[in-house]
Amino acid sequence: MTPPRNRHSVATPRAVVVGTGPNGLAAAVALARAGCGVTAFEAHEVIGGGTRSEELTLPGFTHDHCSAVHPLGIGSPFFRTLPLAEHGLTWIHPEAPLAHPFDDGTAALLRRSTVETGESLDRADARAWARLLDPFVDRWEGLFEDALRPLFHLPRHPLLLARLGLYGLQGADLLTRTQFSGPRARALFGGIAGHSLLPLSHPITGALGLVLTIAGHAVGWPITEGGSQGIADALASILEAHGGEIVTGQRIDSLDELPAADAILLDLTARPVLEVAGEYLPPGYRRQLAHYRYGPGVFKIDWALSEPIPWRAPECRLSATVHLGGTFEEIAASARRAWLGEPEERPFVLLSQPTLFDPSRAPEGKHTAWAYCHVPNGSTVDMTAAIERQVERFAPGFRETILARSTFTAAEMEEYNPNLVGGEINGGAETLYQFAFRPARRLDPYRTPTEGLFLCSSSTPPGGGVHGMCGYNAARSVLRTL
Numbered sequence: 001m002t003p004p005r006n007r008h009s010v011a012t013p014r015a016v017v018v019g020t021g022p023n024g025l026a027a028a029v030a031l032a033r034a035g036c037g038v039t040a041f042e043a044h045e046v047i048g049g050g051t052r053s054e055e056l057t058l059p060g061f062t063h064d065h066c067s068a069v070h071p072l073g074i075g076s077p078f079f080r081t082l083p084l085a086e087h088g089l090t091w092i093h094p095e096a097p098l099a100h101p102f103d104d105g106t107a108a109l110l111r112r113s114t115v116e117t118g119e120s121l122d123r124a125d126a127r128a129w130a131r132l133l134d135p136f137v138d139r140w141e142g143l144f145e146d147a148l149r150p151l152f153h154l155p156r157h158p159l160l161l162a163r164l165g166l167y168g169l170q171g172a173d174l175l176t177r178t179q180f181s182g183p184r185a186r187a188l189f190g191g192i193a194g195h196s197l198l199p200l201s202h203p204i205t206g207a208l209g210l211v212l213t214i215a216g217h218a219v220g221w222p223i224t225e226g227g228s229q230g231i232a233d234a235l236a237s238i239l240e241a242h243g244g245e246i247v248t249g250q251r252i253d254s255l256d257e258l259p260a261a262d263a264i265l266l267d268l269t270a271r272p273v274l275e276v277a278g279e280y281l282p283p284g285y286r287r288q289l290a291h292y293r294y295g296p297g298v299f300k301i302d303w304a305l306s307e308p309i310p311w312r313a314p315e316c317r318l319s320a321t322v323h324l325g326g327t328f329e330e331i332a333a334s335a336r337r338a339w340l341g342e343p344e345e346r347p348f349v350l351l352s353q354p355t356l357f358d359p360s361r362a363p364e365g366k367h368t369a370w371a372y373c374h375v376p377n378g379s380t381v382d383m384t385a386a387i388e389r390q391v392e393r394f395a396p397g398f399r400e401t402i403l404a405r406s407t408f409t410a411a412e413m414e415e416y417n418p419n420l421v422g423g424e425i426n427g428g429a430e431t432l433y434q435f436a437f438r439p440a441r442r443l444d445p446y447r448t449p450t451e452g453l454f455l456c457s458s459s460t461p462p463g464g465g466v467h468g469m470c471g472y473n474a475a476r477s478v479l480r481t482l
Helices: 022-033 071-075 114-118 123-137 140-147 158-168 172-179 183-196 205-218 229-241 270-280 283-290 314-318 328-339 384-394 410-416 432-436 469-481
Strands: 014-018 037-041 053-055 062-064 098-101 107-110 245-247 263-266 297-305 321-324 349-352 367-375 402-408 453-455
Touching: 014 022, 022 037, 022 229, 022 263, 022 469, 053 229, 062 367, 071 205, 098 183, 098 314, 107 114, 107 183, 107 205, 107 314, 114 123, 123 140, 123 158, 123 183, 123 205, 140 158, 140 205, 158 172, 158 205, 172 183, 172 205, 172 328, 183 205, 183 321, 183 328, 183 349, 229 245, 263 270, 263 469, 270 283, 270 453, 297 384, 297 410, 321 384, 328 367, 349 384, 367 384, 384 402, 402 410, 453 469
Parallel strands: 014 037, 014 263, 037 245, 098 321, 263 453
Antiparallel strands: 053 062, 098 107, 297 367, 297 402, 321 349, 349 367
């Protein structure tokens, strides 16, 4: 069988996109800017996928459903070509991109300057931090152009990419042991590498930690005014300005439900692709998608607060993002247990406190906070108490500020958004193998064996994160084909 196509019926090529997460919207925008007619379909009434925002706790309190902080968004080679500001998107930069508190009441700060970052580390590691990061930060634009492409491409900056590989193919544990001598630098980098959802001994975690750290120094870890929904809304506005259209509230369960088109792009991760398009795919490709591995899920919690979080370390009030895990060893243990399917009593917690810098998200004088921890894939365990103990550990009195909370187990995350299989937010585990072959073994990972059918989700390179590059790279593949 072949999906619905009608290549020669009109002069203008037509494309259909299923899903309006940041990758689906990026693909739609790239195709519309190239002169294609584009229609995007969204099952929810509200577009955005992982960039939706809404009132989850109390009236007047706006919370981000999934993503909240966007270092790869502001650093995205594709997003940087778009007039996002003209379409309503405003980036907000806290004074420091990231804070990492310790039990002694102090905190390490990732600042825009590598030198200033070193001031919050052990003295011996101040120079080591700058020595490791500066060569990448100085040439970050070229690095991101290559690092956010598929692995098998002709790099524009091969020596820089090779240098990243030299350090990045080490696990974060080995990288930090060879580069840093003190616990503060190891913990700061370990928390950043922990975004990978992989055990920190896995080889690719060094690279993932480096890319996010480089972004922090080069472009920051900003939030968006009014919530992450602003990213989706700006992309949608650009799409419509180029003649594209979006149909909301229409779930697509089969390709048969789509209108005829020259190209169909699925902003769906591997398992949902099988559900929607399996009958159109050859057996060998279906088997690869069926064996695609998802990593740990997340348990997420949102709070409406009566006042800011009372951090013991005042430096934590300088950043919208706070990592709660103490030492590198504690963070690594939490990541390993989630990977092995074991709940953690002292989880590594990733927290955002946006209203310190964007008061528009809450009533006057009130605040919001957002946090998650890693859990076994598909977990139904309620981690509320464990997460709040970790916050209280570094901010005594936090519980007294809570007005209301909203929680999502990993299983509920998937129920809300089927792309988050088992509550996994990276579109599939970014192991070394799946970094190279994502989601299947193909030179062009976006183009399926079925003519006219393409994938553009975070199950394709470069993987998770709000950067739109999966969608942009997929659109380039479509345009080469057309």
